[in-house]
Every structure is written in structure tokens, then in C-alpha cells.
Amino acid sequence: MVAVLSALGVTAVLGGCGVTGGSDPVTLRLVAADYGDSAGNSSKKYWDALVEAYEKDHPDVRVEVSVYSWTDVDRKVKEMVDADKAPDLAQIGAYADYAKADKLYTASELLSITTQANFLPQLASAGAVKGEQYGMPFASSTRLLFYNKDLFAQAGLQPPKTWAELKAAAAALKADGVKFPYALPLGPEEAQAETMQWLLSGGGGYTDTNAGIYSIDDPENVKTFDWLKSELVGEDLVGPVAPRSLNRADAFEAFTEGDVGMLNGHPTLMKAAEDKGVKFGMVPMPGEDGPTRISMGVADWMMAFKQNGHAEEAGDFLDFVYEDENVLEFSRRYDLLPVTMPVWDVMSEAKEDAHLKPFLEALPTSELYPVGRTSWAAVNAEIKKKIGGAVAYGGDPATVLGELQARASKEETAE
Known part of the structure; x- marks a missing residue:
């Protein structure tokens, strides 16, 4: 929404x-x-x-x-x-x-x-x-990657274009004491949005647009969440709040307070940040090998x-x-x-x-989002409930995405 x-x-x-x-x-x-x-x-x-x-x-x-x-x-x-x-x-x-x-x-x-x-x-x-x-x-x-210009300048950083550059920037921001180097809101408020943006950046998505079916546990999606879990969350580059407990609104507020180096955002974040005097830039979401060509709408x-x-x-x-x-x-x-x-x-x-x-x-x-599917409401709710566990300590992305795919397939059959 x-x-x-x-x-x-x-x-x-x-x-x-x-x-x-x-x-x-x-x-x-x-x-x-x-x-x-x-x-x-x-x-x-x-x-x-x-x-x-x-x-x-x-x-x-x-x-x-x-x-x-x-x-x-x-x-x-x-x-x-x-x-x-x-x-x-x-x-x-x-x-x-x-x-x-x-x-x-x-x-x-x-x-x-x-x-x-x-x-x-x-x-x-x-x-x-x-x-x-x-x-x-x-x-x-649509969604773009917002970054705090002052924090980036202090760390001598340029906005990232790839996952590797995003990780390196987050590590530098962490070394400078930034509270949330990259804010990863996978809490129940709007986890489906952050999830989709990352899936797209890895060449995947919720559905196979050619086949017209859900593809939540496709290899590209599992690879994306494996990277998130090991390279960002596992390296403690997402801040003091576990992603499964961080909601979008709280991440946005932290950005307007100058406590976030990077996060995905939509147009309304601009005014909120400007009102608090936060200087920011916006770039396409980094992908595995370069900027993501497809944004989430x-x-x-x-x-x-x-x-x-x-x-x-x-x-x-x-x-x-x-x-x-x-x-x-x-x-x-x-x-x-x-x-x-x-x-x-x-x-x-x-x-x-x-x-x-x-x-x-x-x-x-x-x-x-696949909003034309009546199954989407139930799938959306299940993503909000479970996806944070994919990057949690002890969590397994393949297992969580597989469970979401099973639920999606069940709901699709019932349509």
C-alpha cells in the first residue's frame, strides 16, 4: 500500500x-x-x-x-x-x-x-x-535506496551500486558508530515490501511472470536471502533491532533522526527527512552485479x-x-x-x-504485488508473519521460503 x-x-x-x-x-x-x-x-x-x-x-x-x-x-x-x-x-x-x-x-x-x-x-x-x-x-x-549524505561523506563513501558495495558501505558506517548502517524492516507492518525489493534485486520475485505462478522459493530468491542472512544480518550491519522486529515506520523515523545510513524508501520519506534537516540521496536498489533495473511498484x-x-x-x-x-x-x-x-x-x-x-x-x-490474485491477501499476511525468521539467528531461508511457497500454492489452488 x-x-x-x-x-x-x-x-x-x-x-x-x-x-x-x-x-x-x-x-x-x-x-x-x-x-x-x-x-x-x-x-x-x-x-x-x-x-x-x-x-x-x-x-x-x-x-x-x-x-x-x-x-x-x-x-x-x-x-x-x-x-x-x-x-x-x-x-x-x-x-x-x-x-x-x-x-x-x-x-x-x-x-x-x-x-x-x-x-x-x-x-x-x-x-x-x-x-x-x-x-x-x-x-x-515506487521504491529507491535512500542514503544519508552526511554520514556517507563522513565515511568517505559513494552510494552503492552492488550488494558488495552496499555491504562495504554498511561496514564503514558501522565503524563510524552509525546506529543502523542498513535498516532492514522485516517486521509485520510492511515486510512484504522490503522482501519484494530484495527479491527483485536478486533477479527473482514473488511470481514467475511468464508461467503465471508463484515462485517464492525459486533458487534466485533463496540465494538473495542467504546473502542477506550471512552478509548483512550475520555481520551485524543492520542495527540493534532484529529485522523481524523492525517495522517500516520505525525505520523511517530513525532515518529522519539521522540514525540510518541506508534503507529502501518511497516518496513520502523525502518530506519527513527534509522536515528534520536530513540531507539524503536516492539511487536504484543495488543488485548482485549492478543497479536493479526493476523497482518495486x-x-x-x-x-x-x-x-x-x-x-x-x-x-x-x-x-x-x-x-x-x-x-x-x-x-x-x-x-x-x-x-x-x-x-x-x-x-x-x-x-x-x-x-x-x-x-x-x-x-x-x-x-x-500480484494483487490480481485473490490468494495474495493470505500470502501477503503469511509473508509478514514469517519472512523475518528467514534471516534470524538459527533461521534457514530455504525452509522459510519453501513454507511460504507451499502456502501460496495452497491458496492458489483454492481460488
Whole structure:
């Protein structure tokens, strides 16, 4: 999931938009996630302005927007669906289970051909279940290796390009007394992200994209975690907190305090570090023989439920949501990456988006979680629970990855 901070539960009832042409307005209910870190920049303000602009030209549809924190939003939607009160639209973290249960409209039933064609191809593909797109990407991000420029300068280091250089840099940082030479967050909060970035850097991943199956215990992945266990964790280069107990949020906070030499991060870490006066650089994740060509990508999803039968109205509103100026406004407001090619082109060239350029460059070739598989939710939870044990004292990467593969295969069979 893309990073979020605030915890609001505010419902805004906004009036008058539509495509029906009838006298009785249709009401669309949208549940959305909050990307802000305070009431002042809550996503509620974004949706308020967007709906107000839409309603001026569409007097026959009302749009009710409820904004919740990421802690609550997926649960809220599930509760609504379970109670047979599904919203018309939901902007949340996962769609596959609802698609499998035949509760969603397809993108082609909703969107104009232009809107569909504008999505970045790998994001549109990640929104598909068995070749049919149900999840419409709404926000995205990629991961890069962040490094503390001051700590690197003090140690006479250049940013690493290979695993060997990363290890050497971590050893030098440790010798200088850096608390976390390389922060390796494999705790339960977001272990699946750190894991995937490392698997990609070793030439592997969660799935074999050609065969379309899980490949968690493939030799490349075992080799990657063997290296992590022996060369980083085993050499005491990851800091005082065991990776299985270190969460992403805690690693990020330590970086903003100047206690981390290197870690994988996404765009929101930039502002947090800048606010604390930490000077940082960003480079592609080092690989075994050179910089990783494929970064990990993440997307959050928009979906439309069929229960209320408002495909025409929902589709017209979504065409507006995905207009270039609206995608650009949202992306810039929250330092997120755009999900459409026209806006990616704009941001890749604009001076005001220069700070996002490394992430933007990584997006077109990024690889996303296998979110189109209904099995992914269970596999994801199992990775968070177990992967830290692969690098723990006495742990065995091949055994842990094998157990994860067995669980993934079992869940896949049950789909």
C-alpha cells in the first residue's frame, strides 16, 4: 500500500452532479482513503473541491464522499459490503476479492476508451483478474535506496551500486558508530515490501511472470536471502533491532533522526527527512552485479460496485476523476506518482516535480504485488508473519521460503 498517516472518519455530503437528465437526482456514494497527515491536508479537501467542480455541470447526480484513514478504510468498505450496503465507488487497497465475488463492474463497463487507454500499462495489468480489469489504479509509488549524505561523506563513501558495495558501505558506517548502517524492516507492518525489493534485486520475485505462478522459493530468491542472512544480518550491519522486529515506520523515523545510513524508501520519506534537516540521496536498489533495473511498484485502487446499478453515473464521474488536471493535482498534493501516461509525461519534464524524477523514472518498468490474485491477501499476511525468521539467528531461508511457497500454492489452488 502507498504510505498514509492521518486517521479521519469524516463524511462530507456534497450536492448535485449528474448524467441522467431526469428530475430525481441519483446519489453516488464514494468511500475514499485519506492520504493526508493532518486535518489541514486531508483527502477530504481534495474530494470536496473535485465534487464541487463536477456538480456545476452535472445537476442530476449527488456524490456523497466519506474519507477514512488507511487504518479503517478497507474494513469500513468490507462492513458495508457484508451488510449488503456496498458503496457505489471505493478507493481502497485491494479489489480482487470483490471481483472474484462478482460484485464489481469492469473498467470497460464504466470508463471511456480514452480514460482506459491513458492508464500506465503495468498498472492497468495489475488491476486485472483473469484478463479483465476491475481495479482502476488511483495512486502509485515506487521504491529507491535512500542514503544519508552526511554520514556517507563522513565515511568517505559513494552510494552503492552492488550488494558488495552496499555491504562495504554498511561496514564503514558501522565503524563510524552509525546506529543502523542498513535498516532492514522485516517486521509485520510492511515486510512484504522490503522482501519484494530484495527479491527483485536478486533477479527473482514473488511470481514467475511468464508461467503465471508463484515462485517464492525459486533458487534466485533463496540465494538473495542467504546473502542477506550471512552478509548483512550475520555481520551485524543492520542495527540493534532484529529485522523481524523492525517495522517500516520505525525505520523511517530513525532515518529522519539521522540514525540510518541506508534503507529502501518511497516518496513520502523525502518530506519527513527534509522536515528534520536530513540531507539524503536516492539511487536504484543495488543488485548482485549492478543497479536493479526493476523497482518495486505499489498502487492503490478505485473500484465500482454493481449493487446499486449506477454504472452510467459512476463511469461518467470516474472519467472526470481521471482527467489530466485532476490526476496531476492529486499527485502533486501528496507527492505520489501519477497513474496515467499523459500526466507521467508532464511530471517527468516539469521542474516542480524534479524531486520525484527518480521515482517517476522507475515507474514504467516497476513490478507490482500480484494483487490480481485473490490468494495474495493470505500470502501477503503469511509473508509478514514469517519472512523475518528467514534471516534470524538459527533461521534457514530455504525452509522459510519453501513454507511460504507451499502456502501460496495452497491458496492458489483454492481460488
